[in-house]
Structures are given as structure tokens and as C-alpha cells.
Amino acid sequence: MDDEEDFYAHPNTLLGALQRGMGRGVIEAMADPAAAVEAVLSCLRRDHRWSWDVDERAVYLARLVCDLEIPIDRLLAGLDQAPPEDDENGAALTLEVLEVLGRAGNRQAVDGVRRHIVQGPHWLRALHMAGSSWDAELWDDLYPRLRDRIATVDRDLILCRSLPWTRWAERDERIAAAIEDARKATARPLPEPTADPELAQARRWAATPDHPQYWLSVWVLARTGDERDVPALLEAVDRVRTRDGGLSRCYRHLVAGLTRIGGDEAAQIVPRLKRLWFSPHTYERAALLKALMAFASPGEPPWQLSEGLWDCEADVRELAAAHVQLTDRTCARLRFLRDDPMEMSEVRAAAAQRLD
Template sequence: MTYARFNSLDGLLQRGRGLGAVQALKARQAAAPFVYDGIRRDWRWDGIDDRSLYLARLVRDLELSPTPVVELLAGDEEQCERAADVLELLALEGCDEAREAIRSHIRKGPHWVSVLEAVADRWPLEWWEDLGEVARARIRGEPEPPWFIEPWIRFGIQVQRPEPAPPPPDLTNLTDGELLDLLARSQPGAAAKDDALRELSRRDPVEQLIPLVPSLGTPDGRRPLPRLTRAVDRLGALAVPAARRWICDERPWLARLGADVLSDHLGPEVIPVLIAQLADQWRTRTWCGPKTTARRLARFGPDAADAVPYLRRLWLHTPHSYERAAYLEALAAIDTDGLQHAYTESLWDCEDQARLLGITHAPNCPETLTRIAALRDDPIEEPEVRAAARTRLSTLSPNHS
């Protein structure tokens, strides 16, 4: 997708930026089409990005009609899911039209199964328990029984139960040497080696694992065995000498593993490498991954000051909202200049981790304290965010709280 400019109203709303919500409140008529478009189209860069709470708040705070959102329930499954997520939150806020639209979709709509599962997880029991007869009648027309989650068990409907995964073998009685022997053999399959790596990653670092690492890739040679990275992480700085060799290996997975070890454990000499990596991620608009580089740079504090321009650009521009909080945390460790404004904006951000940073660090002023109080009292806000807002306000004088 092509995003609008990062500092335009539609671009800010597409990215879930707090400034977009603030500007929308000042230009309600202009913002309305962009809010509805954010529900109609999925502007998230990644499926883990949050938008539903952000968009539901905008519909509520801009006093927009929920009717265009209700109409999206008739769209394809993904569009219906986005609309339902917003309407379920609006219903919790007290919007009768939203609540009745969801219940009507459960009675007659095409994507009723996922919608009913969602409301059973989010709504009070008394809002959906009376739909049992509808569910029992409609489920007969579905090709397969639903999975083992609410509300199907409560309604007495046959469910699919996932086959329980066999428990991993108990290797606790094996010595470190025996586990290493298992890893060194060519015959045992990847699963057996993965079990050995799992056990090693629970123990004190075993330095003898290091020479075996290059042999512990998947059979196709394209990636490491699933538990290898964690086992190498357990080694810490012990793996640094070998990692200097790994980064020259022709196998990309091993070169990448070596680079990760060096990035995590070398001293200030790695700063230029990390800054160059961050600069390349910015240049290529690689939105997934810069947070890891940012966190590695953060451990060097002000010595990594040359990274600041890239961290600020990434925070401003990225459509991958899940990574935004990591850029603020890195900036807080390296250079706090201008962060008060960013923390204040984050109180309106779509991501709960960004809102938590705003609650903790935004300055004490009427605008921020009013917003924090609103988050504390908002019935659709995440419990962790509401609790943090209560804690922040409890430290202030009664006049502020």
C-alpha cells in the first residue's frame, strides 16, 4: 500500500499516531472519511499492530455515526472482522446501535461464528448468553464444528478439540556431555536435537556447544534449528570469538547469528556497525526490525548519539506502529531532547506500550493530566493502561488527580 505523507492528517491516522487523533479532534469533518477508511481498509503494516481501539475512540470522540461501520459487517471476512472489533468496543462504551448490529450479525450475518467468539471473549455474559438457540440452529449449516472455546461449550455445541501435543522427552537426567553427544551425531533427527537444545538452554552456559553451532542448521541449510538461537543467547559473550568467524560464513543464517551475537556483546566498537544498519533500514524503508537495532544501540547511551536522527525519523514515519515504543525507549537512553512532546503525543497512540510510556513520562501539565485521567476512566481502555494511569495520578496532589 502507499501511505499518505507522515505529517498529513490521513497519513497520521493510517499510522495510528497520537498526533493524528489530536488533529482529528480539531478537524472533525475533515477527519471523518479517513477514520471510516481506516476501518474499511487495513492500514496495519503487520498483523500485530493495534488499530481497533484507536479507531473506536475516534468514532466515539468525533461523535461519528456508527452506521457506516455497521455497513462494513456485510463485507468480506477481514473487513467484517475490523468493523466488528470497533463495534464491540463502541457497544461497551454504551452505543446501542453498535450492540444491536453485532447481535443482528450473529443472528443472520455470514461471518457470525468469529463475531460470536469475539463478543463471548469481550462482552458481559448477559449480552450474548441468550443467543444460544440461534447458535445451535445456525451451526448446523457450517461445514465443520467450531473450536474448543467459548461460547460453544456453554451452548452445548459439539466442538473440535485440538490433538494434544506429545510432551517433550525428559532429558533432565542427561549430563551436559551426553546432550552434546546427541547434538554431534549425524543420525538423530532435527526434533531430537531440538529437544537437546531446549534442555541446554535451561542450564548454565555450556561452552562446548560453540564448535557444534555451524552443524545445527535445518536439513535444507536455510535456517538454524528452532532452539539454537536461544541456546546461543544463553552463552552470552562466550560466543563472541566464534561469532567473528560465523559472520564470514556463506550460510546466511549462520552469518546472521554471528552478527547478532556481536551486536549484543561487543563494546563501543560495534556502534558504527549498528548505526550503519539503522541507516540502511531507514534508507530501504525496512519497517520490521529496526526496533532490535534501536535496543542494541540503547545500551551505549549518549555514545550512540549519531543514531538519533534515524531513530527520530523512524518514530515519525513508520507505519509499523508496534515498533514505535522501542524508538522512544532508545531515544530516552541516548538523547532525551524533545522527548517530552513525543511522550505527550503517545498518550493518544494506537499502541498500548506507547500509551504506557506516555503515562509514565509525559510532563505534569493540564493537557497531559487531563488525558491520563481520561485513560484511567475509559471503559474500553486496556486494563494495564488504566492501572498505570491510576498509579500516575495517585502520586499527584488531590487537585491534579
């Protein structure tokens, strides 16, 4: 992973595994808590997700905060000290972690976020988070204390059609007007989406990597192609990674297409999958795990299933819970996932079903 060396520690180290949200990072952290505390805090100060929009870390890091008994005050101090521009996304990620902790009933996290909403530099982001995730009783009473701050906010920065704004519009004419402006803006007709090419046309375009519709074409092949399209899909997976641009495009649809088609030629993807497992672009990891399971030899489940029980991505934890080999160690982890109030409902259900 040469293009990532300047930003990520090696994945075989504790810090590198935590930066990538890998299950082994949690296991190693609990074996060396003293070293892990600072590593976790560094992952909060600087968001190492490849894509802040889709890669998950909040539950992963919130669990580590609890398991390592990291004081909530240290998270709140980091939030207060994060610069307003938040170029490294540390404030946003810390708020995601505090949201998970608060949703699980950690009152210190809730009180800290409430204080930050009233007087902290990232108050607007914190308010949006609380409004979208927490019960109204945890934030609705803050309106009188925020009236003056709200008056300074650009309308474009207010998520006008979501909580808390829709609730507070009845009390604030400015918020009500912003919501009306948003309603009118979304009522405008949207441009027609570009239609997918037909399969035969997609095959022609996919044969020319410089074609402007190359990526659209290989995605069509991944969804609807057959065995004859495997070489094109394998080549496209190789083109996802570039030394100058890292993960320039997502590969999960390509991997899913090869998994769907199956066969010995498609199984040539496996060595690539084993390398991509260490990618920081964790949104793709569930597609990798499905493919690794599909191409595994009978009776030889991929080792990634066990590690997946500790993974940062909920889809990976769900897959692992549903398919991991049952041992004393994995059953203990399944019981934890089933009972953890921070866990996603789908993961808890999958764990509970395996334990029945």
C-alpha cells in the first residue's frame, strides 16, 4: 500500500490496525492498554477514514473508549481544542463517538455535548448530531440558550428540514423561513439521470480503459455480465488502485460482480482481496468478506470471519456473526455483540440467532 505510507502506520502495528478500523486493532489494544490509549486518542484527533462520508469508526472507537476506560473528559477536551476549520475531521469524528456513547446511556457524554452546544466552537455540528440521533428530551430545552447563536448562523448551514430545526420552527420565525426556502429549493425539477448502457455496448466501452464511460460500463458488467466479462472486471479491480491517487474509485461493486459470476477465473480475485482487506477504505470490507467466503475451499472458512467480529464496519460484524465458526472465543464475542447497547440492531440480531 505504497500510496498510504505517509498517512498510515503499517497495518501490522497497533496504531496502523486502529487507523484502519481492523478487528485485530481491538484485540491488540486490550492486550496492551497502556499503549492503546494514546493510539486511540490519536485516531480521534485525526480522522483516518479514507472516506469520511461512508467509512465507519464511531462504534469501534466508542467501544475502545469504554473498554480502555478513557475518561470522557479527554474526548471533550479534544473537541474543544479542535480548530474551527476541522481540516482533519477530528471534531466531527469525536462527536460521532460521543453520540454512540450518549445513545448507550453515558450521561457524561450527553452532558458534555450539551455544554459544547451552548458554548463550544463546534456547537452547530454537535446540535445537528444531537437532533438527528438523540431523543428530544436531551436537547430541546437548549433552545432558549441558543437563540442568540442561531441568529448568527448562515441559513445554508442549517439543516432546515431536520431536527432540531423542524421542531424549533414554531418558536423562531427565522428558522421557519429557512425551512420554507429549503422546501422551495427541493421542489425544483432535477435533471434526468444518465441511463446505463446496454450490455453489448458496455462490453465495447469496457474494452477501452480511456473511454469516458469506462467505469459506468464495468459497473454494468458487474451487475449483469457473465463469465465472458470476468477478465474485464479483474482488470478494473486492478485499475481502482493507482500510486498517485490511492483508492481513486470504489471496488465493492466489481468484487460483488465477480462473486456473483463465480468460477475458477473469477477466483483469481482472491489474492487481491487479501491485500485489500488491509485498506483504510473500510466501506468496501463487507464485499471482500462475502467474496472470500464464496471462493473459500470447502471446510476452510476465511480467517477474516473471526477478526470480523471486532471490525469497525457493522456489515462486516453482521456477516461474521452469521457465519463465523463457533468456538469458545467466538461465542463469547457473540454474547457481547448481542448484549452491547452500542451495537447496531442487525448485528445484535445476527449474534442472537447464532447463539440460539
